[in-house]
Amino acid sequence: MSSSQPTFNDRAALWAQLQQAPSQWDMVIVGGGIIGAGILREAARRGLKVLLLEQRDFAWGTSSRSSKMVHGGLRYILQGDIGLTRESLQERERLLQEAPGLIDRMGYYFTVRKGRFPGRVAFSLLLAFYDFMAGIRDHHFLPRADVLRHFPGIDDTGLKGACYYTDTVTDDARLVLRILQEAIAAGGLAANYVRVESLLRSRGLVDGVVAVNTQTGERVQLKARSVVNATGTWADRLRHEVNPETRVRPLRGSHLVLARERLPVHDCLTIFHPRDKRPVFAFPWEGATVVGTTDLDHRQDPDTEATISNGELDYLLEAVNDQFPRHAIGRDDIISTWSGVRPVIGSDKSKDPSKERRNHAVWVDEGLVTVTGGKLTTFRKIALDAMAAATATLGEMRITEPDQAVFGSTSISAADIGLADESRARRLAGRYGAAVMRLFEGVAATERANIGGTGFCLAECRWAARNESVLHLDDLLLRRTRLGSLLPGGGAEIFGALETICAEELHWDQARWQAELARYRDIWERHYYLPTPATG
Ligand SMILES: Cc1cc2nc3c(=O)[nH]c(=O)nc-3n(C[C@H](O)[C@H](O)[C@H](O)COP(=O)(O)OP(=O)(O)OC[C@H]3O[C@@H](n4cnc5c(N)ncnc54)[C@H](O)[C@@H]3O)c2cc1C
Known part of the structure; x- marks a missing residue:
C-alpha cells in the first residue's frame, strides 16, 4: 500500500x-x-x-473481547485436539513473522509445587511436544529463586520452580x-x-x-x-x-484489568483455580495486568453487550489471591472489566463449557x-x-495461491517517524502498517507522548478519528485504542483532549460531544466496569 x-x-x-x-x-x-x-x-x-x-x-x-492470545492452546492438546493445536501453532509462527509489533512473543509460566499435579516431568513433556509442533525450542525449567524474583508476592508454599514456554499476545x-x-x-x-x-x-x-x-x-x-x-x-x-x-452454543468469558503496580507480572502466569483447577491467566497487557478468563453459558440477548457477573468477578479475584495472597487484590483495584461471548459449535449443553x-x-x-x-x-x-x-x-477465482501474506511488510526505524525508541516504532508499525509513516504528520509533540503507563498516545486518537471510520466515542476509546479499558474511570483524564480532537477531526459541536460522552459513560459503566448487585 x-x-x-x-x-x-x-x-x-x-x-x-x-x-x-x-x-x-x-x-x-x-x-x-x-x-x-x-x-x-x-x-x-x-x-x-x-x-x-x-x-x-x-x-x-x-473479536475485541478475547484473551488477546495468538496461541496454539496447550489445553487443546490435553483434550486430544492435536490437529487444532498444530494448525494454530503454525499460524502463530507465521503471524509473528508477518506482523511484529502487533503480535509479539510472551513468556508463560506454570508453577511446580510439591505434591501438586502436574509436576515438572509431565509439564516438560507437554511443552516439548508443543514447541516441537511449532518448530521452536523455548521451553525450560526455572528454579524457585527466579520465580520469586519474576513474580513478586507469589505464594511460595511448596514452590519448586516453574516450567517456562512461549506463546504470543496481541491487541485483538x-x-x-x-x-x-x-x-x-x-x-x-x-x-x-x-x-x-x-x-x-x-x-x-x-x-x-x-x-x-x-x-x-x-x-x-x-x-x-x-x-x-x-x-x-x-x-x-x-x-x-x-x-x-x-x-452455536454461546459461552461467556470475562477478564479483569488491574493496575500493574498492584499486580506486577512481566510475563504470563498460569494459575490453576483452587476451586475447579481450571487454568486462569494473569498477564501483562498494554501497561496493565489482565486476569482471565471464565467460561460459562451465556443466556442473555446477544445484542446487549456482555457483562461480567458478580460470580465471575469473585472467581477471578479468588484465583489471583490464591497465588498472590500478600497483594490482597479487591474490587477497588479493578480498573475495568470486559466480557466476550465465544461462538462455540455446541455439542451437548450439559457438557462442561471448558471441554467444548x-x-x-x-x-x-x-x-x-x-x-x-x-x-x-x-x-x-x-x-x-x-x-x-x-x-x-x-466459480473459478483469479488468484488461487492460498499462502500469500495477510499483511504488507513494513520495515521502518524509529528515526523514520521521529521517535528515539525502536520498540515503540515497531509497535506502531505493527498496528498501522504502511500508514505509520503518516501517523505523526503535523501532530504536536504533546500528542506523541504515551498516555500514562499505556503504549497509546493522543496522535493515535487523532489518526483514528480522521481515518478509521469512527462514528462514536466508544469506537475511539474501546476499539481503535484501548484507553477506555486501561485508564481509570474509563479514560476520564483525557476527555478534555479528546473533545478538542473530535471537534477538529469529526466536527462534533458541544452538544454532540456531550451526547457522545453520556453514551460512552453509560456503556462503560454497564459493560466495562464492575457489575451491579443485580447482575448476578
Ligand atoms: C473470553 C474469550 C477469550 C478468547 N480468547 C481467545 C484467544 O486468546 N485466542 C484466540 O485465538 N481466540 C480466542 N477467543 C476466540 C475468538 O475471540 C473468537 O473465536 C473470534 O473473535 C470470533 O470472531 P468472529 O469474527 O467469528 O465473531 P465476532 O468478532 O463476534 O464478529 C461477528 C460480528 O458480526 C456482527 N453481526 C452480527 N449480526 C450481524 C448482522 N445481521 N449484520 C451485520 N453484522 C452483524 C457482530 O456485531 C459482530 O461484530 C476468545 C473468545 C472469548 C469469548
Whole structure:
C-alpha cells in the first residue's frame, strides 16, 4: 500500500454509492469481526468486488473481547485436539513473522509445587511436544529463586520452580482493523453501523441482502453472487432464514484489568483455580495486568453487550489471591472489566463449557455460506475454508495461491517517524502498517507522548478519528485504542483532549460531544466496569 492512500474507505461516500445504482457484488460478507475481516482480505486479493457490512463497530463483537492470545492452546492438546493445536501453532509462527509489533512473543509460566499435579516431568513433556509442533525450542525449567524474583508476592508454599514456554499476545481489535486496512488497500470495501436485516433469494438460492444504515434508518437491497454469514455468535440468527437448526452454543468469558503496580507480572502466569483447577491467566497487557478468563453459558440477548457477573468477578479475584495472597487484590483495584461471548459449535449443553472443542464450522445452505466458531489465531485458515465454500457460486477465482501474506511488510526505524525508541516504532508499525509513516504528520509533540503507563498516545486518537471510520466515542476509546479499558474511570483524564480532537477531526459541536460522552459513560459503566448487585 502506498503511504498516501486512505486506510479506510469513506463510509458516507460508500453508503451513498450503495443507495444509487443497484450493483451486483461478487461477495457480501456479513460481520466485521476477525473472521469477516479475514475473508474480506482473501476475497479482495482475488480481485473480487467484495463488501463487508458490520452492524455495530468493526470488532465490536467477540473479536475485541478475547484473551488477546495468538496461541496454539496447550489445553487443546490435553483434550486430544492435536490437529487444532498444530494448525494454530503454525499460524502463530507465521503471524509473528508477518506482523511484529502487533503480535509479539510472551513468556508463560506454570508453577511446580510439591505434591501438586502436574509436576515438572509431565509439564516438560507437554511443552516439548508443543514447541516441537511449532518448530521452536523455548521451553525450560526455572528454579524457585527466579520465580520469586519474576513474580513478586507469589505464594511460595511448596514452590519448586516453574516450567517456562512461549506463546504470543496481541491487541485483538487492532488486529481486525489492520486486516481490514490491508483488505481495503487491495480493493475491498467495508462499512460499520450497517446491519443486514434479511437475505434476498431467487430460484431457491440466496443472492443478496437487505441492509439498514443504523445511523439513519435507510435501507438498501444489495445483490451478490455469494453471501457469507460471518456473524460469530449471531450466526444461527441469519442462517435460520435458510436452515432451522441451532448450532452455536454461546459461552461467556470475562477478564479483569488491574493496575500493574498492584499486580506486577512481566510475563504470563498460569494459575490453576483452587476451586475447579481450571487454568486462569494473569498477564501483562498494554501497561496493565489482565486476569482471565471464565467460561460459562451465556443466556442473555446477544445484542446487549456482555457483562461480567458478580460470580465471575469473585472467581477471578479468588484465583489471583490464591497465588498472590500478600497483594490482597479487591474490587477497588479493578480498573475495568470486559466480557466476550465465544461462538462455540455446541455439542451437548450439559457438557462442561471448558471441554467444548474450539473448532470452526462452515455450512452452505441454499448458497448462503455460514462460518463460525474457531479462534482468533486461525482466522486466515478459517477465511480460506469460507472462500473454498463460496467457489460453488463464484466459480473459478483469479488468484488461487492460498499462502500469500495477510499483511504488507513494513520495515521502518524509529528515526523514520521521529521517535528515539525502536520498540515503540515497531509497535506502531505493527498496528498501522504502511500508514505509520503518516501517523505523526503535523501532530504536536504533546500528542506523541504515551498516555500514562499505556503504549497509546493522543496522535493515535487523532489518526483514528480522521481515518478509521469512527462514528462514536466508544469506537475511539474501546476499539481503535484501548484507553477506555486501561485508564481509570474509563479514560476520564483525557476527555478534555479528546473533545478538542473530535471537534477538529469529526466536527462534533458541544452538544454532540456531550451526547457522545453520556453514551460512552453509560456503556462503560454497564459493560466495562464492575457489575451491579443485580447482575448476578
Ligand atoms: C473470553 C474469550 C477469550 C478468547 N480468547 C481467545 C484467544 O486468546 N485466542 C484466540 O485465538 N481466540 C480466542 N477467543 C476466540 C475468538 O475471540 C473468537 O473465536 C473470534 O473473535 C470470533 O470472531 P468472529 O469474527 O467469528 O465473531 P465476532 O468478532 O463476534 O464478529 C461477528 C460480528 O458480526 C456482527 N453481526 C452480527 N449480526 C450481524 C448482522 N445481521 N449484520 C451485520 N453484522 C452483524 C457482530 O456485531 C459482530 O461484530 C476468545 C473468545 C472469548 C469469548
